[in-house]
Amino acid sequence: MELTLDFTSDEVFDVAIIGAGPAGASAALYTARGGLSTLVLYRAEADGALGVTQQIENYPGIRGPLSGYELLKLMRDHAKDFGAKFVRGKVIATELNSDVKKLYTQDGREFKARAVIIASGAMERTSKLIGEEEFLGRGVSYCGICDAAFFKDRPVAVIGEDDYALEETHFISRFASKVYLVVPSSKVKAPKEALDEVLHQGVELMLHQRILKIEGDQGGVKGLSLQDLKTKEKRELSVDGVFIFMGGNKPSVDFLMNQVEMTNEHCIVVNEEMMTSIPGVFAAGDVLCTNIKQAVIAAADGVKAALAVDKYLNKKSKITSQW
Numbered sequence: 611m612e613l614t615l616d617f618t619s620d621e622v623f624d625v626a627i628i629g630a631g632p633a634g635a636s637a638a639l640y641t642a643r644g645g646l647s648t649l650v651l652y653r654a655e656a657d658g659a660l661g662v663t664q665q666i667e668n669y670p671g672i673r674g675p676l677s678g679y680e681l682l683k684l685m686r687d688h689a690k691d692f693g694a695k696f697v698r699g700k701v702i703a704t705e706l707n708s709d710v711k712k713l714y715t716q717d718g719r720e721f722k723a724r725a726v727i728i729a730s731g732a733m734e735r736t737s738k739l740i741g742e743e744e745f746l747g748r749g750v751s752y753c754g755i756c757d758a759a760f761f762k763d764r765p766v767a768v769i770g771e772d773d774y775a776l777e778e779t780h781f782i783s784r785f786a787s788k789v790y791l792v793v794p795s796s797k798v799k800a801p802k803e804a805l806d807e808v809l810h811q812g813v814e815l816m817l818h819q820r821i822l823k824i825e826g827d828q829g830g831v832k833g834l835s836l837q838d839l840k841t842k843e844k845r846e847l848s849v850d851g852v853f854i855f856m857g858g859n860k861p862s863v864d865f866l867m868n869q870v871e872m873t874n875e876h877c878i879v880v881n882e883e884m885m886t887s888i889p890g891v892f893a894a895g896d897v898l899c900t901n902i903k904q905a906v907i908a909a910a911d912g913v914k915a916a917l918a919v920d921k922y923l924n925k926k927s928k929i930t931s932q933w
């Protein structure tokens with residue numbers, strides 16, 4: 611986790627963007643190029659829908675084929691060229707109602723900005739595992755940084771398959787005596803180097819697993835029941851903790867705690883200028899549940915939000931194009 615910053619913690623950015631996918635990175639390019647001090651917070655390097663995309667060949671101007679992560683790096687570097695600061699940190703809470711908005715990350719940092727663009731995508735899980743709710747806080751966790759130390763010298767399982775899950779696994783394996791990385795699909799959707807790094811730490815990779823149940827008793831988690839989808843063989847891992855970092859297709863909006871207006875499906879509602887129900891708070895990309903989920907559409911949304919931020923902060927009467 612990147613903890614060093616090249617700005618002071620009480621700096622107030624013009625705009626903070628949550629998410630470094632095509633929506634967030636494109637917004638950052640425009641706000642930074644437009645002279646606004648720009649902070650982008652994101653969970654992990656090859657994260658989000660584009661981060662896990664193996665191959666993309668329909669992004670205009672980029673002939674490819676290249677991986678989604680390679681395209682993301684191009685977008686982020688472009689925004690960085692104009693001064694946007696990208697900082698890894700999962701946003702877990704926000705205070706959006708005052709003029710200076712505050713964002714809090716999982717590792718305990720606070721960031722301030724005069725405008726916020728929510729571009730956190732739609733990769734949250736919709737369903738729970740059997741035993742997940744029962745043992746939440748008693749062995750089940752969604753946060754390595756918060757809880758890994760409780761499992762010092764004890765065996766744990768990590769369920770997940772993307773770069774964010776690997777990053778958390780990397781941290782957890784510094785504490786646990788044994789880490790099983792349980793992957794529902796047949797391969798890990800993350801750069802090979804990230805996987806090699808956790809394997810090098812002694813993490814045991816278990817691919818193609820159906821998670822049947824988190825087992826436990828009064829004392830908390832005792833195990834994880836699995837079925838190998840290839841051999842159909844069932845197995846129980848004896849573990850004291852289960853860390854869950856699985857994705858799905860629900861908008862990633864938990865950190866908002868319903869502060870902005872959303873639909874029943876947790877899709878953020880915006881006006882034609884991408885502004886949410888709170889002045890100075892904008893949203894873009896898959897988090898809006900647009901009916902066509904494509905990188906170029908998320909990028910265009912991000913640009914619209916960025917130009918609207920410029921109008922809002924500079925008190926313009928209308929949105930102006932950037933030339």
Ligand SMILES: Cc1cc2nc3c(=O)[nH]c(=O)nc-3n(C[C@H](O)[C@H](O)[C@H](O)COP(=O)(O)OP(=O)(O)OC[C@H]3O[C@@H](n4cnc5c(N)ncnc54)[C@H](O)[C@@H]3O)c2cc1C
Binds near residue numbers: 654665
């Ligand atoms: C398997 C797959 C294949 C696809 N193939 C194509 C394709 O070929 N062509 C195409 O155009 N589109 C494709 N898409 C769709 C495209 O990837 C998405 O529409 C696009 O990535 C959405 O962009 P976004 O920026 O809104 O969200 P995402 O790309 O999902 O980015 C979300 C960002 O938010 C960050 N984030 C989330 N929660 C937090 C938090 N709490 N704190 C901080 N940061 C957070 C993540 O780290 C990430 O940086 C594909 C999608 C998938 C899933």
